[in-house]
Amino acid sequence: MREGTVISEAGASAGAGCGLSQFFYTFRYxxxxxxxxxxxxxxxxxxxxxxxxxHRLMLRAGxxxxxxxxxxxYLPYGLAAIRRVETIVREEMNRAGAQEMxxxxxxxxxxxxxxxxxxxxxxxxxxxxxxxxxxxxLGPTHEEVITDIAxxxxxxxxxxPINLYxxxxxxxxxxxxxxxxxxxxxxIMKDAYSFDVSDEMAETSYKKMxxxxxxxxxxxxxxxxxxxxxxxxxxxxxxxxxxxxxETGEDTIAVCDECKWAANLEKAVVRLAGSGSREETLAxxxxxxxxxxxxxxxxxxxxxxxxxxxxxxxxIADGExxxxxxxxxxxxxxxxxxxxxxxxxxRLADDKEVFDATGVPTGYLGPLGISIRLLADQEVMHLxxxxxxxxxxNYHLLNVNGGRxxxxxxxxxxxxxxxxxxxxxxGGSLRLVQGxxxxxxxxxxxxxxxxxxxxxxxxxxxxxxxxxxxxxxxVSRVVAAAIEQNHDENGIIFPVPLAPCQVTVxxxxxxxxxxxxxxxxxxxxxxxxGIDVFLDDRDERPxxxxxxxxxxxxxxxxxxxxxxQENGMVEIRRRRDGKAEESTVxxxxxxxxxxxxxxxxxx
RNA sequence: CGGGACGUGGCUCAGUCUGGUAGAGCACAGCGUUCGGGACGCUGGGGUCGGAGGUUCAAAUCCUCUCGUCCCGACCA
Numbered sequence: 169m170r171e172g173t174v175i176s177e178a179g180a181s182a183g184a185g186c187g188l189s190q191f192f193y194t195f196r197y198x199x200x201x202x203x204x205x206x207x208x209x210x211x212x213x214x215x216x217x218x219x220x221x222x223h224r225l226m227l228r229a230g231x232x233x234x235x236x237x238x239x240x241x242y243l244p245y246g247l248a249a250i251r252r253v254e255t256i257v258r259e260e261m262n263r264a265g266a267q268e269m270x271x272x273x274x275x276x277x278x279x280x281x282x283x284x285x286x287x288x289x290x291x292x293x294x295x296x297x298x299x300x301x302x303x304x305x306l307g308p309t310h311e312e313v314i315t316d317i318a319x320x321x322x323x324x325x326x327x328x329p330i331n332l333y334x335x336x337x338x339x340x341x342x343x344x345x346x347x348x349x350x351x352x353x354x355x356i357m358k359d360a361y362s363f364d365v366s367d368e369m370a371e372t373s374y375k376k377m378x379x380x381x382x383x384x385x386x387x388x389x390x391x392x393x394x395x396x397x398x399x400x401x402x403x404x405x406x407x408x409x410x411x412x413x414x415e416t417g418e419d420t421i422a423v424c425d426e427c428k429w430a431a432n433l434e435k436a437v438v439r440l441a442g443s444g445s446r447e448e449t450l451a452x453x454x455x456x457x458x459x460x461x462x463x464x465x466x467x468x469x470x471x472x473x474x475x476x477x478x479x480x481x482x483x484i485a486d487g488e489x490x491x492x493x494x495x496x497x498x499x500x501x502x503x504x505x506x507x508x509x510x511x512x513x514x515r516l517a518d519d520k521e522v523f524d525a526t527g528v529p530t531g532y533l534g535p536l537g538i539s540i541r542l543l544a545d546q547e548v549m550h551l552x553x554x555x556x557x558x559x560x561x562n563y564h565l566l567n568v569n570g571g572r573x574x575x576x577x578x579x580x581x582x583x584x585x586x587x588x589x590x591x592x593x594x595g596g597s598l599r600l601v602q603g604x605x606x607x608x609x610x611x612x613x614x615x616x617x618x619x620x621x622x623x624x625x626x627x628x629x630x631x632x633x634x635x636x637x638x639x640x641x642x643v644s645r646v647v648a649a650a651i652e653q654n655h656d657e658n659g660i661i662f663p664v665p666l667a668p669c670q671v672t673v674x675x676x677x678x679x680x681x682x683x684x685x686x687x688x689x690x691x692x693x694x695x696x697x698g699i700d701v702f703l704d705d706r707d708e709r710p711x712x713x714x715x716x717x718x719x720x721x722x723x724x725x726x727x728x729x730x731x732x733q734e735n736g737m738v739e740i741r742r743r744r745d746g747k748a749e750e751s752t753v754x755x756x757x758x759x760x761x762x763x764x765x766x767x768x769x770x771x
Numbered sequence: 772c773g774g775g776a777c778g779u780g781g782c783u784c785a786g787u788c789u790g791g792u793a794g795a796g797c798a799c800a801g802c803g804u805u806c807g808g809g810a811c812g813c814u815g816g817g818g819u820c821g822g823a824g825g826u827u828c829a830a831a832u833c834c835u836c837u838c839g840u841c842c843c844g845a846c847c848a
Contacts, residue, residue, distance in 0.1 A: 212797065213783045214810060217841060237840070292847065343846055345772080351847095397848090409848090419848095515845090608772090608848070640848095659810095676807060711808040718808090731809055 192243060201669055203704045203716075206243045210716050213224035215664050220416055222651040223348025225660050230721050231647075238345025245720065246647075248668030250356060253646045254335050256436050256665065257358045258385050264380040266331040266360055271313045273337060277391075279312040283619050294341045306339040309615050318634055319622035325365050328624065328634075329373055333360035334380045335643060336518040338725040340575040349648040350418075350604065356644040362637040365626060367613070370635040374611050377639045381607050384641070388483035389663030389768065390650055393603065395421050396431040407610040410641075411603030412649035421603045426596030433600070434503040436585040439592040444550035450567040457564045461531025463496045466564060470555060473497075477555045478548050478568070480533035482522045482540070485511035492578065493535055493544040493596030494583055495551070501584040508580055510545075532557040534565060544576040545583045604649040651721075654759050660721030664768040669702035671760060672722040676729030678705065686753060687728040688736065697757050699764070718743065723767050724760060742767065 187312035198684065209230040216225040217234065226232045242250060258268065277295065286293075286305075288426025294306040307313065314332060322330065335358045345353050362373035378394070385392045411421055411434055423430040429435070460466045467474050471513035477496035482489055483505065490509065494500055494645040506514040511662050522530045525540050534556035535542060548554075553567045585592075587600050614633035617623070623631045647666070654661045664670055673691050679685025687703065694701040702722065704713045710729065717725050731750070740759060741748040744767070751759050 177833090209781095210809095211782065215782070216777085216784090219842070234840090292848080340847080344842095346842080605848070673805090694825095708805055709808090711809065711810080712804090714808045716809085727807075731807085 174204065185333070195649065201700070201702045203706050204245055208243070208716075208720070210488060210719055219346060220347045220652070221655060222416075224650040225655060225719070226348060227646070229660060229721070232349065235309075238342060238351070240352060240354070242644075246666055249647045249662075249666060250644060252668060253643050254356075254358075254386065254664045256372060257335065257384055257641055257643065260384045260387070261333050261358070261360060261378045261404065263383075264331070264376050265627075266333045266380075268334065269332050269749065270334045270336060271307070271310050271317075273307050275305055275307050275313060275340065277305055279316055279621045280305060283312050283315070283616055285312070288511050292340045292342065296341055303737070308338055309638075309640075310334070310359055311361070311636075312620070313428070315616045315620045315622050315634075315636070318361075318363055318617070319620060320385055322363060322622075322634065325624055325626050329361055329362060329364045329369055331362040331373060331377075331535075333358060333639075338679055340693070346521060347648075350652075352644070355642060357644055358641040360639040361636050362639070363631070364635045364637075367635055369614075370611060370637055374609065374637050377609050377637065378408060381408075381609060381639070381641070385410055385412070385607070386647065387665055388650065389665045390646075391653060392420060393423055393430040393601075393605070395423075395603075396435050407608065407648055409605050409710060410607030412606050412653055413601055413603050414604055414644070414649060414652040416652050417601050417602035417604040420600055420606055422587075422598050422600055424591035424594060424596050427591060427594040429591055429593035431585075431592075434501065435741070436501075437592045438583055438589055439548070440547060440550060440580050441548070441590055445552035445657060447552040449569045449572060449655045450553050450665045452568060452573060453566040454558055454563055456562055457532075457565060460564075461637070467496065468554070470566070472555060473597065476551075476553075478528065478535075478551065480535060480557060482517040482525060482530075482533065483514055484517045484521060485514050486507045487513075488541070490522065490543060491526070491533065491535075491543070492582060493548045493556075495545070495547055495554075496586045498545065498547070499584045500582055501546075504580075505543075508578075518763075528557070528559045528562055532559065532561055534559050534562060534568075535576065536568070536571075537574075541578075542576050543578040543580070543582065544570070546579055546581050547583065549576070549579055556745060581635075588764055591709075604645070606649050608637075608647050609639045612638055632726040654721075658715070658721035662721040662723060664723050664764055667700075667723050669700045669719060669722060671699055671724045671726060672702040672704060672717050672720070673726045673728065674704045674717060675708075676710050676713065676727060677733070678707055681731070681733055683728050686732055690726060690728065690753060693757055694760060697761070699757075699760060703717055724763055726756070726760070 184376045199276050202464055206302050211228045214224050215227050218227050226246060230243055231249065232242055234240055271277040277286055295303065297303055335356065337354055338357045339354050340349060342353050347352055360377065364368065364370040364373050376382045382394060392410055392412045394408050411419060420433045421430055422433055455468060457469055460469045463474055463477055463479055467477055474496035478493050479502060479610065481490060481492045481494065492505065494502065502514055519530050526533060526538060537559055552569055555564055555566050556568050558565045588597055589598060591598055614635050616636055617633040622634045624634055626632050639708055650663060650666050651660050654663060666764045671694055673687055675684055675687035691701055691703040721743060725741045725743065731737050731739065737751060738749040738754060738756065739748050740751055740763065742763065
């Protein structure tokens with residue numbers, strides 16, 4: 169097997185059009201793609217270890233085999249799928265002016281101590297000592313190494329901007345690896361790092377990557393969305409996630425049907441409709457609500473709807489109890505609360521903690537006279553005459569009004585966006601969909617360059633920290649996500665750009681010289697036409713070949729069998745919709761080309 | 772780390788409760804028939820029952836410990 173051969177410089181390659189320094193790569197996985205000569209151990213039955221669809225199909229299709237928890241070997245055809253993604257990523261990164269390099273997987277602990285992450289990173293970072301008792305770790309990411317290179321090799325503004333990337337294996341010792349390649353411990357990632365002279369320039373670099381990522385996933389033929397994301401603890405600025413839409417996705421994202429807006433629910437800002445209630449305020453009333461603690465029970469008892477009730481939730485944020493007011497029918501988006509508080513650990517308090525902190529049993533908490541730090545979701549301040557707990561067992565208050573009856577100094581957006589909310593950008597209607605995170609881009613700023621002393625001199629000779637950005641794509645996860653999004657009960661349905669081979673030729677008459685000769689000729693012609701073609705030349709029954717062709721997900725299938733004997737026709741069948749047509753051998757190459765062109769970019 | 776399930780030929784699983792000759796289907800090898808949607812018949816090879824210790828005349832089965840895998844949660848991005 170050959171590992172990527174440089175075949176041409178820019179200009180010779182389709183779609184190219186950039187400078188001479190750009191190299192484009194193409195891959196021939198093997199000189200020959202004959203089933204009889206290739207290890208593709210397909211399975212009829214699903215191994216017990218697999219639950220999610222992409223994992224099951226990748227095992228069944230003989231793409232991967234597990235070595236240990238969260239660690240997989242890529243068998244030839246699975247690797248070929250990975251290479252497809254890598255090739256697209258590589259071409260688009262190069263086109264965007266990034267340079268490929270490769271950094272070590274084993275890294276010295278000292279480097280991580282410099283950035284402060286040796287302590288912060290937690291047990292996901294696999295640490296070990298070598299024979300000389302030197303502390304080391306396996307790279308879960310490469311900010312430290314790249315920053316070390318930058319501080320040693322980049323000294324002048326004349327060297328900037330620069331964007332360096334690699335496609336490499338990462339190791340993260342996940343607590344619970346699961347879903348096969350979707351969340352493994354060892355996985356293939358493309359990571360890029362940009363260095364700029366200023367924030368403004370860094371934004372330009374960020375924008376370039378933003379565009380490159382859109383181009384990459386577009387070219388992969390995936391249904392995806394770029395969403396505003398929580399930048400987490402990496403800090404400051406902003407970030408975007410690229411999500412492949414699939415029902416089995418782990419993240420929920422909100423998308424607008426009327427504009428381009430989309431966001432991770434963790435981050436999605438709620439825009440309130442209107443400016444608040446115009447109801448006349450009524451006099452405060454205290455009522456007995458014996459044993460009514462849950463929102464539903466209280467509402468039932470008081471004969472009100474949950475949107476007229478405000479619940480008071482107590483959280484423990486880094487050990488401190490804080491209360492949060494939110495409408496009874498809403499849910500708290502804990503990430504928003506966590507970010508607002510700047511807390512590293514946040515969880516709902518249990519009954520005992522609530523009582524210890526407030527002296528009130530859960531179910532009867534309210535904002536009036538509460539002793540702990542009080543926060544309110546913005547929506548609460550727009551309500552009038554709502555009900556809350558009375559901070560006294562078995563009592564609630566009616567006709568409560570914020571500002572009149574209590575004051576909250578900390579009001580912000582803490583609730584989870586719902587489908588019924590208006591789009592924060594255009595006011596249009598929203599949909600919530602599930603997504604798989606396959607890419608994430610961050611503006612890093614100068615946190616790493618400052619902690620690790622990566623400075624350059626500007627045109628006036630002043631030392632300044634490099635302004636960084638980092639950009640990741642889960643290459644192996646893209647393959648899994650593509651399968652999650654594109655499959656049916658018979659197997660994988662690869663988008664044309666990701667299929668290791670776009671066409672499979674089934675020789676159904678292995679012992680018939682005419683059929684075999686025709687199959688061989690078709691295989692050779694398609695191959696010569698530059699189409700990645702696969703030939704099922706195994707001594708198997710037709711049923712087996714059909715099943716395997718479906719399972720492996722070739723976009724097109726050419727069947728050479730008894731119809732060829734009868735009238736010289738072969739069948740071309742599309743994997744996605746099962747539509748079949750007949751063709752003569754002569755017209756086949758053109759027909760295949762047309763069908764592939766139609767299918768490309770189609771879902 | 773908490774909760775749950777599981778570990779028996781390459782794969783899927785039965786057998787474990789109630790201790791007594793290790794089984795089936797698929798896969799693999801040979802022969803024959805078959806040949807456009809995972810064929811059939813016959814023959815054959817292959818298992819320290821995850822590992823260690825214990826109870827017993829006797830352990831896949833009961834007990835203890837241990838290793839591993841999967842699912843839910845917490846965690847991570």
